[in-house]
Amino acid sequence: xxxxxxxxxxxxxxxxxxxxxxxxxxxxxxxxxxxxxxxxxxxxxxxxxxxxxxxxxxxxxxxxxxxxxxxxxxxxxxxxxxxxxxxxxxxxxxxxxxxxxxxxxxxxxxxxxxxxxxxxxxxxxxxxxxxxxxxxxxxxxxxxxxxxxxxxxxxxxxxxxxxxxxxxxxxxxxxxxxxxxxxxxxxxxxxxxxxxxxxxxxxxxxxxxxxxxxxxxxxxxxxxxxxxxxxxxxxxxxxxxxxxxxxxxxxxxxxxxxxxxxxxxxxxxxxxxxxxxxxxxxxxxxxxxxxxxxxxxxxxxxxxxxxxxxxxxxxxxxxxxxxxxxxxxxxxxxxxxxxxxxxxxxxxxxxxxxxxxxxxxxxxxxxxxxxxxxxxxxxxxxxxxxxxx
Amino acid sequence: xxxxxxxxxxxxxxxxxxxxxxxxxxxxxxxxxxxxxxxxxxxxxxxxxxxxxxxxxxxxxxxxxxxxxxxxxxxxxxxxxxxxxxxxxxxxxxxxxxxxxxxxxxxxxxxxxxxxxxxxxxxxxxxxxxxxxxxxxxxxxxxxxxxxxxxxxxxxxxxxxxxxxxxxxxxxxxxxxxxxxxxxxxxxxxxxxxxxxxxxxxxxxxxxxxxxxxxxxxxxxxxxxxxxxxxxxxxxxxxxxxxxxxxxxxxxxxxxxxxxxxxxxxxxxxxxxxxxxxxxxxxxxxxxxxx
Amino acid sequence: xxxxxxxxxxxxxxxxxxxxxxxxxxxxxxxxxxxxxxxxxxxxxxxxxxxxxxxxxxxxxxxxxxxxxxxxxxxxxxxxxxxxxxxxxxxxxxxxxxxxxxxxxxxxxxxxxxxxxxxxxxxxxxxxxxxxxxxxxxxxxxxxxxxxxxxxxxxxxxxxxxxxxxxxxxxxxxxxxxxxxxxxxxxxxxxxxxxxxxxxxxxxxxxxxxxxxxxxxxxxxxxxxxxxxxxxxxxxxxxxxxxxxxxxxxxxxxxxx
Numbered sequence: 001x002x003x004x005x006x007x008x009x010x011x012x013x014x015x016x017x018x019x020x021x022x023x024x025x026x027x028x029x030x031x032x033x034x035x036x037x038x039x040x041x042x043x044x045x046x047x048x049x050x051x052x053x054x055x056x057x058x059x060x061x062x063x064x065x066x067x068x069x070x071x072x073x074x075x076x077x078x079x080x081x082x083x084x085x086x087x088x089x090x091x092x093x094x095x096x097x098x099x100x101x102x103x104x105x106x107x108x109x110x111x112x113x114x115x116x117x118x119x120x121x122x123x124x125x126x127x128x129x130x131x132x133x134x135x136x137x138x139x140x141x142x143x144x145x146x147x148x149x150x151x152x153x154x155x156x157x158x159x160x161x162x163x164x165x166x167x168x169x170x171x172x173x174x175x176x177x178x179x180x181x182x183x184x185x186x187x188x189x190x191x192x193x194x195x196x197x198x199x200x201x202x203x204x205x206x207x208x209x210x211x212x213x214x215x216x217x218x219x220x221x222x223x224x225x226x227x228x229x230x231x232x233x234x235x236x237x238x239x240x241x242x243x244x245x246x247x248x249x250x251x252x253x254x255x256x257x258x259x260x261x262x263x264x265x266x267x268x269x270x271x272x273x274x275x276x277x278x279x280x281x282x283x284x285x286x287x288x289x290x291x292x293x294x295x296x297x298x299x300x301x302x303x304x305x306x307x308x309x310x311x312x313x314x315x316x317x318x319x320x321x322x323x324x325x326x327x328x329x330x331x332x333x334x335x336x337x338x339x340x341x342x343x344x345x346x347x348x349x350x351x352x353x354x355x356x357x358x359x360x361x362x363x364x365x366x367x368x369x370x371x372x373x374x375x376x377x378x379x380x381x382x383x384x385x386x387x388x389x
Numbered sequence: 390x391x392x393x394x395x396x397x398x399x400x401x402x403x404x405x406x407x408x409x410x411x412x413x414x415x416x417x418x419x420x421x422x423x424x425x426x427x428x429x430x431x432x433x434x435x436x437x438x439x440x441x442x443x444x445x446x447x448x449x450x451x452x453x454x455x456x457x458x459x460x461x462x463x464x465x466x467x468x469x470x471x472x473x474x475x476x477x478x479x480x481x482x483x484x485x486x487x488x489x490x491x492x493x494x495x496x497x498x499x500x501x502x503x504x505x506x507x508x509x510x511x512x513x514x515x516x517x518x519x520x521x522x523x524x525x526x527x528x529x530x531x532x533x534x535x536x537x538x539x540x541x542x543x544x545x546x547x548x549x550x551x552x553x554x555x556x557x558x559x560x561x562x563x564x565x566x567x568x569x570x571x572x573x574x575x576x577x578x579x580x581x582x583x584x585x586x587x588x589x590x591x592x593x594x595x596x597x598x599x600x601x602x603x604x605x606x607x608x609x610x611x612x613x614x615x616x617x618x619x620x621x622x623x624x625x626x627x628x629x630x631x632x633x634x635x636x637x638x639x640x641x642x643x644x645x646x647x648x649x650x651x652x653x654x655x656x657x658x659x660x661x662x663x664x665x666x667x668x669x670x671x672x673x674x675x676x677x678x679x680x
Numbered sequence: 681x682x683x684x685x686x687x688x689x690x691x692x693x694x695x696x697x698x699x700x701x702x703x704x705x706x707x708x709x710x711x712x713x714x715x716x717x718x719x720x721x722x723x724x725x726x727x728x729x730x731x732x733x734x735x736x737x738x739x740x741x742x743x744x745x746x747x748x749x750x751x752x753x754x755x756x757x758x759x760x761x762x763x764x765x766x767x768x769x770x771x772x773x774x775x776x777x778x779x780x781x782x783x784x785x786x787x788x789x790x791x792x793x794x795x796x797x798x799x800x801x802x803x804x805x806x807x808x809x810x811x812x813x814x815x816x817x818x819x820x821x822x823x824x825x826x827x828x829x830x831x832x833x834x835x836x837x838x839x840x841x842x843x844x845x846x847x848x849x850x851x852x853x854x855x856x857x858x859x860x861x862x863x864x865x866x867x868x869x870x871x872x873x874x875x876x877x878x879x880x881x882x883x884x885x886x887x888x889x890x891x892x893x894x895x896x897x898x899x900x901x902x903x904x905x906x907x908x909x910x911x912x913x914x915x916x917x918x919x920x921x922x923x924x925x926x927x928x929x930x931x932x933x934x935x936x937x
Binding site for chain 3: 556574
């Protein structure tokens with residue numbers, strides 16, 4: 001009988017040990033916490049698939065780096081990418097999915113201002129904080145949306161920075177402006193013209209063109225006759241490069257100025273040297289001594305085999321801003337409380353270093369960002385501002 | 390005065406391109422009786438052919454120009470056989486859908502093979518400048534105007550005096566009667582499409598070095614070409630030339646003396662005024678009865 | 681000798697039989713009239729003979745060879761030419777150019793000869809011009825050769841259309857209501873013109889409503905009614921045919937002739 005007793009005991013021990021080990025396993029998985037979900041909206045197909053792809057790469061790199069050093073508060077992060085194909089309607093659907101079905105903690109995106117303006121109402125309704133790294137429409141941070149933060153300079157910001165720089169460093173008296181006949185172009189002309197007039201200088205020409213125009217001789221001839229010292233090109237690179245070339249052909253030898261798009265290598269290539277001496281703003285430059293930028297450029301080149309550009313940098317920086325806010329917000333059981341805590345933490349971010357310079361959000365959620373001011377010299381960009389970097 | 394001369398020169402360059410593109414459009418309408426919605430794409434494809442010959446293959450510019458015109462002439466014949474012929478005599482809706490389909494096909498084809506980004510098409514004449522009396526332009530721009538005028542003169546001689554040219558005029562007035570007079574309609578249709586496509590290629594190859602070449606160039610071009618064609622009277626060759634230069638000069642002088650905001654508005658205001666007061670176009674003397 | 685012959689010629693448009701088993705013969709050198717009330721199928725027969733329509737049934741023989749279903753320009757080359765009920769000149773071309781286009785199909789060089797203006801081309805081109813001048817001269821239009829067609833008076837436009845048709849050197853000329861819209865004097869001139877054409881060796885098949893013209897010049901007349909041939913014969917025979925009088929002439933005889 002002892003035999004049977006012993007056997008029963010052994011069986012009991014076995015059952016207990018199985019149960020205990022089961023519990024232990026369960027306990028271990030509890031110790032490994034669930035990852036934090038970050039939603040990303042961007043144009044990964046469609047007309048802006050190219051910059052959308054760069055944006056995605058910047059985010060992937062930042063997520064990988066953060067997870068490699070242990071994640072945030074002991075949790076890994078995952079990025080859930082939703083394509084909006086630059087379509088506002090599709091971006092609204094993407095925001096709905098991310099905030100309600102995937103229950104992400106925070107949203108990063110998107111690329112097109114029209115998309116952000118459309119879907120920001122969804123993130124606001126769901127009280128989900130959103131970091132917008134790329135879309136520049138002023139209205140995005142002017143609408144009183146408490147959950148919207150932007151870590152890039154808006155158009156008026158970069159235009160007035162350019163105007164201030166040029167007015168301070170050159171003794172130009174007469175300015176001409178040639179800009180695309182859109183909200184974007186007219187906005188540029190308005191802000192730049194205001195700065196010029198405020199400084200007591202003259203705007204001698206304000207000429208417009210339409211997107212897709214190819215011939216600017218008429219406008220440039222008129223401008224040439226008015227004898228300006230400098231010409232602001234308020235448009236994108238396709239038209240901008242032709243304006244630069246045609247200005248050179250007409251012998252309009254004045255200081256050319258432009259905005260973000262004219263700092264791209266494609267612009268340089270299309271200009272065929274006509275951009276020599278052109279001064280423009282730039283969101284991101286790889287050739288600085290900033291250690292943070294150097295580290296980013298190196299890691300990006302290693303992972304993707306090419307140098308990063310502005311969209312990758314902006315999106316990369318957005319993930320690090322999110323990391324900081326999530327870290328500060330701490331742990332919350334309830335998703336709504338957690339989202340609120342992250343929003344509040346974002347609002348308090350001050351002088352957070354990043355690859356686009358330090359970030360401090362104002363009460364509207366707009367970061368006080370400075371852009372680079374660069375000058376094309378022999379197909380290379382020389383950084384004029386910030387100096388000493 | 391300098392300013393005026395410079396602006397007239399600018400207008401002539403624009404007008405040359407408008408005229409070359411509109412000529413093909415108006416000829417295809419006149420002879421084949423169909424509105425070719427893919428004509429802007431003919432111009433774009435022609436520019437790319439010129440670009441490939443001159444830049445990628447390194448042929449001298451004029452060889453590339455003539456080459457592009459010949460290649461596009463063959464292209465025009467193929468399109469006539471494959472697309473226009475089945476549409477001949479069909480209801481308007483079929484023609485619109487058929488040629489719009491061709492337009493989408495060519496645009497997407499160019500996007501796929503050449504990519505959507507603009508490319509530069511430098512010629513040796515883009516960097517040579519002419520500066521006289523305070524006006525300034527590149528040799529390439531002068532070339533655009535001269536070659537256009539030469540092509541127009543040759544075309545005019547051909548249509549006026551050549552047997553095939555006369556046949557084209559006969560066809561444009563009464564296709565069936567022409568056929569009954571022993572004219573081989575198919576030959577006339579093919580040569581018309583060939584001339585139209587090769588003029589579009591000339592426009593593309595002439596203008597490519599001044600501007601940029603990309604698939605989207607077709608879209609801006611076709612709107613103006615339609616305006617010019619209607620202004621000159623549908624099917625009217627002389628009208629297309631005069632209307633092309635009129636529009637080019639009007640745009641240029643509007644920018645110079647009124648406002649660049651009004652450039653497009655003036656162009657289309659001329660068009661609408663013409664349509665209201667002379668619906669057959671400035672030079673349309675009679676409405677051509679279509680078969 | 682039979683120049684044109686239709687055998688059981690029939691065409692249907694949907695359910696409508698426009699021409700119903702018509703046998704018709706035109707002999708070389710004749711002037712034949714084809715008459716019948718409106719809608720009886722006369723112009724439809726012209727359109728089949730010239731290749732605009734393809735017959736549903738039956739044959740068309742020209743010089744003993746079948747031509748039904750051939751393209752219009754091929755039939756023109758074979759030697760059939762026509763004018764139209766409503767004048768269809770190339771209105772904005774000159775008188776000379778209209779006639780030169782008629783000469784086209786007699787010029788046999790190939791496409792590249794044309795395009796490159798070879799010697800052969802230039803030779804044929806000058807020959808065509810000579811033909812055109814000769815024709816314009818014979819029919820009294822030479823003085824007007826540089827005039828734009830649309831500027832000619834009505835009667836001369838009719839004449840020019842006939843001259844243009846003759847320029848392709850046809851053996852058979854189809855005239856579709858040449859007297860339409862003409863006053864009695866012009867009609868008389870037209871009859872003289874048609875005889876002049878026949879005297880040049882061209883056979884004429886004529887559709888006409890003006891009975892004076894038809895009876896005055898046609899050697900034989902065929903009568904159509906509702907797509908079927910109801911009578912054939914000389915003017916006198918037709919005028920006395922009961923069925924014809926019933927169908928057609930009756931009305932006409934009372935009011936017109």
